[in-house]
Amino acid sequence: MYGRYTQDLGTFAKDEAARLRLQEGDTPRPRRPSELLEYTQGRCAPCRVCALQCQRFLISKVGEDWVFLILLGLVMALVSWAMDFAIATCLQAQKWMYGGLDTNVLLQYMAWVTYPTVLITFSAGFTQILAPQAVGSGIPEMKTILRGVVLKEYLTLKTFVAKVIGLTCALGSGMPLGKEGPFVHIASMCAALLSRFLSLFGGFYENEARNIEMLAAACAVGVGCCFAAPIGGVLFSIEVTSTFFAVRNYWRGFFAATFSAFIFRVLAVWNKDEETITALFKTRFRLDFPFDLQELPAFAVIGIASGFGGALFVYLNRKIVQFMRRQKTINRFLMKKRLLFPALVTLIISTLTFPPGFGQFMAGQLTQKDTLVTLFDNQTWAKQGINDEFEYLGILEAWRHPRSNVFVTLVVFILMKFWMSALATTIPVPCGAFMPVFVIGAAFGRLVGESMAAWFPDGIHTDSNIYRIVPGGYAVVGAAALSGAVTHTVSTAVIVFELTGQISHILPVMIAVILANAVAQSLQPSLYDSIIRIKKLPYLPELGWGHHEKYNVRVEDIMVRDIHYVTLNCKYRDLQQVLHSTKMKNLPLVESAESMILLGSIERTQVGALLSSQLSPHRRLLALRQKVLTEDGHRLSDSSIRFQISTETSSGTPARPALRKPLKPALKRVPSSPADSPPAGSTDHTGIALKSLFCANTAAEPTEAQGTAYHKAKRVRISIVEEMILGDKMTPAEILEWEEQQLDQLVDFSSAKIDPAPFQLVEHTSLHKTHTIFSLLGLDHAFVTSIGRLVGMVSLKELRKAIEGSLTGKGVKVRPPLASFRDSTASTTEADTTALRQLWDRHQHHHMPREAGPGGDDDDDTPK
């Protein structure tokens, strides 16, 4: 045993060394020398070795993607299942209350109306207080975040809690709201929190690019575990959140979404809700003859009508929001009583769905889930238009009305739900619009299907076999088409296959979805883009398909030519001027105003910092101190400064806050104690010799006191503070004069952070390519250069204008102002050549002043 132990230790040491060598490349961790010493001591050393090895192994595995994805999938499946459970409980409670009070209609009504109103109001209030970012769908925000824009507070724990609880309450109220969009947001927050949690075990999760990729996978998980539709989830999340996607991320999405959907459904099996894993809304259409070829026109009609319907929904939704905002009286009133609007909307909607009231004409007692189940039902409700022939069973009862037929019920349902959904999704609670739209689409499909069934009672097929029309299939097609139209996606087709567990209607669904998309895309932006516009998030519109003129617009047509720049040899005054004259966030840094060679870009804040540090009070005071020194002829001794430090730090506050905190009081003390200011005006000429002496002294200091670096730093800081107090004795006029002097100095860029390779485009880059590059790399500006020379700049704003200009101006296409110059391709290359020639000439003059003559053509070069 002891022998083995030694051997173990030997191999362990070898392994350890190898591992350390390997890990060196990945994560430079601080090594603990105590670990290795430990093994030779103690009694249960082998156990400890083993435990340590396991721990290390686990920690190293935590960094791998698949562990993260499995954890994400697991957490999201649990969250999804728990939320579903809570929502189902809420809905059941409402039903129970409503059912228990069936003796009194008024009490029933009160219960029916109060319950959702309370829930929605609570949801609105809770999210408002905890995290207003949790309001709404979340897909538009995720789209923006995945573009590389950082939205504050969108991926925090607070928002997570607010979204989960708010969404549960909102959906538990039975309002026509969806959970898909919020789930995308919840999954993203989950991923962000998880990666922050896992980064406690190692530094793997600190990479920005990786986190973005994980967020993309998380979006897929969100949709996937919401509908138990992994494939549809991945595709839908790609379509709604990305302009470009990497096939890499696609794997991650599939993996996580499948795992998540699997766990989500397994939980249902374990909970004995289901016998095995099946689809959420399983249909049982016949397999051998799902539809006739001659039914396809009907499916196409559903598609086209859904396209118009979808566009109308988006329009209606936007108009409601805009109306609320524009009507100032309403707006002011609602801003004061934030919870009134949700309560009011809920009150109206629940009143209209009250089953004994108007609800009886629109199957008001059914929950969203029950509605879908009934709409996807296998049976035909209206055989030859007569209700009585068909006996409604159980849940289907809701669609029957003694004094009207099923068509009327369906039409009323569609019309009422349409505006209700559009209105309900504007309530400031966490909610999506996918599911309500899906239900409306299903109802519309069912209506068409029932009409077809009534029209052709024995099916269309004229051969020997009679295949009746399946209205449930129409409902599936309608659901996919309308939700596809509203969201501008085709993956809703895949989602319905996964939701229903049947793929037999693939061609009708695909045809309807594509037609719906074609119609809707030409009329309105998608619901998410519409919200992005309403919320004014930094976005880039898509290039529609078929706009081939986009290939003809070039960067030179849209770029800003008159840009402000910083030159390498500029003065602080120039910086000030640039800051005053432009609002650009990134300023180009060029070699000189003549050459205009782009060297990099510098952030506006950096420029500001440069300027403020140049004009900072402590530099001024330093200068003042030097002047004082020069005049007095003797300088302050080091010890006196040290003394002052000790008195300053004796108050117990650490040095760093001490630097910041006393600044304001110190400055404020200036007018209160003007008595002890030194004589002004006489301090103009600084003695350079003495100053250099002083400098030499401070420069020599580090070599003699290397060990006490911290103390020294503290000392220097404090001395600055001290000098500040010492030196606010300049009059405003003096300060102004000093500042003017400072502004005339050349800028020292060495302390500034410069982006050494900002993205560059050429004048001839097409709008199409520019859009591609901007959306691929998530840029918000790019400089346009020509052979190294800065000639212009394109930012998101210009790009957006250019795209929208040619998108909206369909009839009257705006000819880009400079496009005509380019029709003759020769001229552009000539311009290029000229630019190069200029540069060349300049260099000729520059480097060889002996050859002052003009460049000349190739033909008459003199052989030397």
Next chain:
Amino acid sequence: MYGRYTQDLGTFAKDEAARLRLQEGDTPRPRRPSELLEYTQGRCAPCRVCALQCQRFLISKVGEDWVFLILLGLVMALVSWAMDFAIATCLQAQKWMYGGLDTNVLLQYMAWVTYPTVLITFSAGFTQILAPQAVGSGIPEMKTILRGVVLKEYLTLKTFVAKVIGLTCALGSGMPLGKEGPFVHIASMCAALLSRFLSLFGGFYENEARNIEMLAAACAVGVGCCFAAPIGGVLFSIEVTSTFFAVRNYWRGFFAATFSAFIFRVLAVWNKDEETITALFKTRFRLDFPFDLQELPAFAVIGIASGFGGALFVYLNRKIVQFMRRQKTINRFLMKKRLLFPALVTLIISTLTFPPGFGQFMAGQLTQKDTLVTLFDNQTWAKQGINDEFEYLGILEAWRHPRSNVFVTLVVFILMKFWMSALATTIPVPCGAFMPVFVIGAAFGRLVGESMAAWFPDGIHTDSNIYRIVPGGYAVVGAAALSGAVTHTVSTAVIVFELTGQISHILPVMIAVILANAVAQSLQPSLYDSIIRIKKLPYLPELGWGHHEKYNVRVEDIMVRDIHYVTLNCKYRDLQQVLHSTKMKNLPLVESAESMILLGSIERTQVGALLSSQLSPHRRLLALRQKVLTEDGHRLSDSSIRFQISTETSSGTPARPALRKPLKPALKRVPSSPADSPPAGSTDHTGIALKSLFCANTAAEPTEAQGTAYHKAKRVRISIVEEMILGDKMTPAEILEWEEQQLDQLVDFSSAKIDPAPFQLVEHTSLHKTHTIFSLLGLDHAFVTSIGRLVGMVSLKELRKAIEGSLTGKGVKVRPPLASFRDSTASTTEADTTALRQLWDRHQHHHMPREAGPGGDDDDDTPK
């Protein structure tokens, strides 16, 4: 009527003007003034107006994407259907021959073997003669083309014909070959040809970026109409051809693939093959309980085993190809008799599948399609392991053998087909490997399923209901898993759903496919990447998932630091030196060797052209002529040159070829006629005054004879030719001397084509981001700059090495040589600062020589 006519004309003119104004932006077409004149004349003018309007409308519509996509879908559906028909006929003919000769086994064998051998040999010979590019799958080539690399002759009509006919014959032979990959290629060729055809109607199809997008859509159409699987087709084509995908193209793919699949299936209905549109390999598994939760481990086993199998298949396929190439004797023999190898392979494979022979143990008589149909069958073949219980029906008969059981048949089938498919796909005919692998996977799945059914005769579920195990479901899972493993895709899952028309097994399929991918991806590249490597196509390996060390490697670790460059003020000698010392295709152009500011990049060929034009004989002769003029003291009169022109041009050859053709003979004549060379050595000092006089003269000429520009150009050209003949009187020594002089001149870049904005990276860009950018933008090199200064270069080669280095070196990770320097982040920013400081200092010195002192720190700046 006449009044209406006038009115029509008025509105027409207005419309016309509007349209012309609009079209101006799109395509500057030559306007035909005769068109407008026509309307006022003639008798049936209104008809003509109408016809013209219609024509214009149609032509303008032809440019729209959807028209193109519909046409593409239609054509591909027709091609696919026609090919399927031809293949089915071929296979039936073989069956008929085999069946008709059942009296004599030897004759049967001859027929069974000869038929495929002839077909394969014809296919190989036909493609070899017509277009060798048609050989093989086509997906690797399409992947390369979509990356932006131009492969010659890959998208021509010749290749299209060769591929279609070759593929039909190859598949008609009954060999284990697939049609999926070739269909991707065929669809792409179709798109390329179609766009070339449609460009006859307008200039819409001349855009490069658009054509690439259309090719991406065409790939989706190829898969989509091959399997009637639009969604799976789109996803599969994305996975195998792209690294990054634009959601824009995704629409196109869906649209075209759906239309194509629809037409493809409608053709089957119209041909009375089917009653309505259903899946290709329709399954009829039970819907209510597709699988038990406890069966999932079996599905996972299928997935993992398929992963290993897929990797083995790729390995085997590559080894066969490499063996053929390496064995020199075999190789030489095969190169001589190109058709022998296909014939031999076919002979072996068809002998082994001969049904009365060994084929009886492996269902040899079934075609690929029949095999799949039987494998996906709903029934259980081996109830409790005893064959007799189950009566085999019709086509299923093939799997039964009187002296063995179904397990043996399946195992033999899998083993034999495995190496046969790997071998057959190396035959130089148009063929893919997807379908054979799919069939093998299905057989493996069936084997596992039958084993499970034999193990649990009454199903696993222990509740009241008995749900028997469905081995067909296992076959579906196996097919998806193995084909997914070989191609490294997850979309095979979607393809099987669409192929079988059932989605009930979604979770087992997804789990198996993901596991198979995880295993296969860690062992081998995908089949297509393997072929890319074998064929040495310009490719960029994928970044695997989970390799987070990629985020830690940076451009500075992999870039080439010692690069050759061209400076703006360099001499021709430098150009020559650069051309000799490097093989880079693109040379960076920097401002000067000191500043190293990157101005652009210049192609190697351009540099060569600059150099050769500088040293060209006609420049030399021009120089000589000037010398002659100087010596003689009088110059040739203009009129004499003109005379010589007329004699030169009278021979009838145009001026331009005359310039090129005589060059070589002229050079060769040099040694033959050394007698008439002018005295050498005396021409050393060129008279500058006279030369400048001459120059002034030629410079003045253009102003006085602007009208006859063409004649003048011709004259100049001819005069050069004339001078060439006149001047080959220099001795080689003289020529050398002259050339040396020329090389010392400064380069004039004005005639060279310079890329003004080559792609730039920074030293800190991560390998991950670099890979992303390279694959997104299809780059093959990028320059690394630091604040405008060129510091290095990264090309595909370096990137590939870096990725493969860290991919293959899994155990022993190669630490990038410079990575250690970067661990302290401070040092890099310091380096940056230093670089900037240098630049700044240089400028300080440069622009302000009066301030020669060192820059100094911020603290001790002297206020001026």
